[in-house]
Amino acid sequence: MSVYYDEIEIEDFEYDEELEIYHYPCPCGDRFEVSKEDLQQGKTEATCPSCSLVVKIVYDEEKFKPSESENAAVKKCPPAKVTA
Template sequence: MSYYDEIEIEDMTFDPKLQIYHYPCPCGDRFEISIGDMRDGEGVGVCPSCSLMIQKRGEASNSSCGYLNAGYFSSTISSATRDLIKTKQARHI
């Protein structure tokens, strides 16, 4: 598979409401990688407006730059989901 570029996760912008990382695409739109996709091992950002794709390099620092660890979503996600996130984080430490 051919990628437009490999981008460090730190160079992407995180949208905490949508739980998606964004990165500008040359077509004027933006590549998107969701937190769910990253948890499932996916590291490919897709632009919805063109055929370009990017490969993510690096790892999100414990649940999207600390948003979940800091309790940012604590009122919007279930306790079962929080437990699953903690379990997956513990496996990566």
């Protein structure tokens, strides 16, 4: 179980459309970040990379479920080849 510095609504995060990342300022001067993909997978916390504070992200998981077109795009991608 994590001890949260704070609980923050996803609406309070800023969204970078190009990178598809939500970010929120940390008191240490860095920022908490979470990707749209992480939210689609049900992630509910973000950790500051500089000071290790953790915040709980409050959001409606239904709003972040992948759409049918996103699911289709993932299925069309060929598997990555692994070379030894």
